[in-house]
Amino acid sequence: xxxxPYLLYLGHxxxxxxxxxxxxxxxxxxxxxxxxxxxDDCPLTxxxxxxxxxxxxxxxxxxxxxxxxxxGGSMGASLVxxxxxxxxxxxxxxxxxxxxxxxxxxxxxxxAEAGVRLFDVRDPPPSLPVGNGLPRAGRRLxxxxxxxxxxxMYAAIAIERGLRxxxxxxxxxxxxxxGILIAGEGIAVDAVVxxxxxxxxxxxxxxxxxDGWDVIEGQGSxxxxxxxxxxxxxxxGAQPHALVLCHEIDRPHLRGLPHARVPELAECxxxxxxxARLTSPDARFVGVCLNTxxxxxxxxxxxxxxxxxxxxxxxxxxxxxxVAPIVEEIERCFASSTPITTxxx
Amino acid sequence: xxxxPYLLYLGHxxxxxxxxxxxxxxxxxxxxxxxxxxxDDCPLTxxxxxxxxxxxxxxxxxxxxxxxxxxGGSMGASLVxxxxxxxxxxxxxxxxxxxxxxxxxxxxxxxAEAGVRLFDVRDPPPSLPVGNGLPRAGRRLxxxxxxxxxxxMYAAIAIERGLRxxxxxxxxxxxxxxGILIAGEGIAVDAVVxxxxxxxxxxxxxxxxxDGWDVIEGQGSxxxxxxxxxxxxxxxGAQPHALVLCHEIDRPHLRGLPHARVPELAECxxxxxxxARLTSPDARFVGVCLNTxxxxxxxxxxxxxxxxxxxxxxxxxxxxxxVAPIVEEIERCFASSTPITTxxx
Numbered sequence: 001x002x003x004x005p006y007l008l009y010l011g012h013x014x015x016x017x018x019x020x021x022x023x024x025x026x027x028x029x030x031x032x033x034x035x036x037x038x039x040d041d042c043p044l045t046x047x048x049x050x051x052x053x054x055x056x057x058x059x060x061x062x063x064x065x066x067x068x069x070x071x072g073g074s075m076g077a078s079l080v081x082x083x084x085x086x087x088x089x090x091x092x093x094x095x096x097x098x099x100x101x102x103x104x105x106x107x108x109x110x111x112a113e114a115g116v117r118l119f120d121v122r123d124p125p126p127s128l129p130v131g132n133g134l135p136r137a138g139r140r141l142x143x144x145x146x147x148x149x150x151x152x153m154y155a156a157i158a159i160e161r162g163l164r165x166x167x168x169x170x171x172x173x174x175x176x177x178x179g180i181l182i183a184g185e186g187i188a189v190d191a192v193v194x195x196x197x198x199x200x201x202x203x204x205x206x207x208x209x210x211d212g213w214d215v216i217e218g219q220g221s222x223x224x225x226x227x228x229x230x231x232x233x234x235x236x237g238a239q240p241h242a243l244v245l246c247h248e249i250d251r252p253h254l255r256g257l258p259h260a261r262v263p264e265l266a267e268c269x270x271x272x273x274x275x276a277r278l279t280s281p282d283a284r285f286v287g288v289c290l291n292t293x294x295x296x297x298x299x300x301x302x303x304x305x306x307x308x309x310x311x312x313x314x315x316x317x318x319x320x321x322x323v324a325p326i327v328e329e330i331e332r333c334f335a336s337s338t339p340i341t342t343x344x345x
Numbered sequence: 346x347x348x349x350p351y352l353l354y355l356g357h358x359x360x361x362x363x364x365x366x367x368x369x370x371x372x373x374x375x376x377x378x379x380x381x382x383x384x385d386d387c388p389l390t391x392x393x394x395x396x397x398x399x400x401x402x403x404x405x406x407x408x409x410x411x412x413x414x415x416x417g418g419s420m421g422a423s424l425v426x427x428x429x430x431x432x433x434x435x436x437x438x439x440x441x442x443x444x445x446x447x448x449x450x451x452x453x454x455x456x457a458e459a460g461v462r463l464f465d466v467r468d469p470p471p472s473l474p475v476g477n478g479l480p481r482a483g484r485r486l487x488x489x490x491x492x493x494x495x496x497x498m499y500a501a502i503a504i505e506r507g508l509r510x511x512x513x514x515x516x517x518x519x520x521x522x523x524g525i526l527i528a529g530e531g532i533a534v535d536a537v538v539x540x541x542x543x544x545x546x547x548x549x550x551x552x553x554x555x556d557g558w559d560v561i562e563g564q565g566s567x568x569x570x571x572x573x574x575x576x577x578x579x580x581x582g583a584q585p586h587a588l589v590l591c592h593e594i595d596r597p598h599l600r601g602l603p604h605a606r607v608p609e610l611a612e613c614x615x616x617x618x619x620x621a622r623l624t625s626p627d628a629r630f631v632g633v634c635l636n637t638x639x640x641x642x643x644x645x646x647x648x649x650x651x652x653x654x655x656x657x658x659x660x661x662x663x664x665x666x667x668v669a670p671i672v673e674e675i676e677r678c679f680a681s682s683t684p685i686t687t688x689x690x
Contacts, residue, residue, distance in 0.1 A: 134602075193443065193535075193536055193537070194574065227543075228543070278568060
């Protein structure tokens with residue numbers, strides 16, 4: 001386990017989507033965070049007190065979390081320099097980039113000298129099996145998206161909490177760096193060797209016999225030419241009974257690819273069902289989670305209602321309006337998963 | 346480069362599909378092979394003289410090629426013991442398993458002592474980019490399959506040679522261990538980190554401007570629950586103009602998965618076109634390659650004719666009947682790729 005509390009690193013980032021790990025930690029585990037570190041050219045904040053590295057250390061931070069992400073997951077010179085400074089102040093460093101902390105000799109040396117540790121949270125577990133696609137017990141929900149960084153992790157955690165609040169057994173299964181840092185466990189499926197994508201998800205969400213739900217965080221999009229292979233293997237390994245589509249309103253193009261259009265919601269639902277059916281013939285959608293942050297509140301509500309009418313699915317912005325309609329749809333569609341309160345009545 | 350000639354390892358294998366790397370080398374580069382090594386319980390042969398390790402060394406073998414494959418790519422104790430014996434006789438060892446030779450300390454130590462090298466051909470190149478899906482110049486053909494191990498590599502090499510024989514520029518692009526050993530280069534796409542599948546293929550088959558073809562070896566199948574993620578990323582990265590479907594007649598179930606049915610050919614064509622269109626909107630099939638080895642010759646020919654009539658595509662068994670009808674279809678569909686002989690007439 002990574003020692004908390006954390007100092008959240010924003011660095012020089014000017015990409016709101018690029019700081020989603022820091023933002024996710026600030027949102028879901030604020031009690032484990034002391035503040036945020038950013039350079040003067042960083043116009044972003046996750047709403048935590050801004051601190052220098054030394055101030056963070058003095059405030060009790062045990063670990064600097066390099067909570068930023070970029071396509072390809074590389075690590076620039078400035079980021080390495082900041083990590084080095086944190087190490088010299090006696091902080092552990094955690095990162096979830098493809099480029100590993102342990103592959104930076106300077107950081108390894110400094111960490112050994114300072115007696116602190118480097119955590120590469122994207123390291124997959126050793127000896128993963130290849131997937132087998134055999135039907136397994138338990139209920140699984142997977143969040144899928146029209147694009148990367150549209151709120152699939154947020155939706156999954158909100159649905160896990162919503163199911164629990166209604167008395168269901170439910171566990172969030174993290175598949176990305178942010179989710180793993182929040183949950184304290186998980187497998188970064190985009191970091192496993194390609195042959196083992198579906199197998200990794202079969203390990204992450206194994207058979208369960210308590211009538212409860214594994215709520216699995218999706219990755220990428222079937223429509224994203226960089227990452228659709230990951231999304232496909234994840235869908236097959238998840239063997240989901242229920243799917244939730246996540247989408248950001250008015251995104252102009254796919255993340256990182258100005259030439260690539262964002263798919264229509266109905267098109268994305270259709271494609272996910274086609275692919276899902278290979279290992280989960282009865283997979284169905286139980287809701288849509290919209291990121292409406294570009295709209296004022298009234299317009300956001302109207303937009304959700306329009307999409308719900310178009311698609312015939314409960315539609316919400318989980319940040320603004322919660323996920324109650326989706327949890328109710330899950331209860332309606334999967335009758336044996338009645339709330340414990342009802343069962344014991 | 347891996348020093349030839351090779352001694353081909355079959356070990357204890359009793360799975361005809363499991364020795365496809367040894368068989369591929371014996372078939373495509375026989376002049377680089379001195380013989381085959383197998384234990385008494387191995388009922389298989391690749392048609393090379395059977396030799397002990399010492400006899401192989403005496404016959405001039407420079408490298409023992411562990412030309413076997415199994416789902417998951419693990420390395421058993423017996424295989425390690427045989428590799429160790431070869432090293433002590435002064436042979437290099439090459440393997441393409443997920444489990445790496447360099448991760449076996451005993452082999453590493455023995456190789457250092459004997460002054461020989463270990464070649465892990467499945468190691469991907471460092472610093473692969475993520476895919477971008479941008480249209481790029483050149484013509485690309487990808488072989489895809491109803492299952493693993495149905496002849497996608499064989500078909501790709503045969504089509505490369507067929508195109509060259511008709512005066513076209515063409516290059517086989519290897520994506521698996523056997524192809525890499527035959528071609529002397531390539532990227533094992535199932536061994537790259539999942540986020541980089543499509544990016545690896547964009548690197549493997551970059552833009553070309555000579556009106557020639559990159560003939561890319563497919564992997565897995567969109568219908569195989571273990572590996573469909575790899576097949577999807579490969580399809581997106583390949584950005585193929587032309588596709589060739591590969592299929593083995595009368596295979597009872599998907600490789601390694603007795604519960605999983607082999608898809609219909611038309612279903613497989615439809616699925617590949619849907620997925621391909623994300624990065625190659627005009628992708629089309631130009632032929633079907635059948636492995637008819639379970640049928641007598643007359644029945645094989647009739648079966649090809651039936652499939653051709655059903656699907657409206659040139660259909661052949663490349664081993665038995667060659668790939669001329671597919672090369673002709675490529676010339677017909679892609680008119681600017683006229684043979685050099687015609688251009689210079």
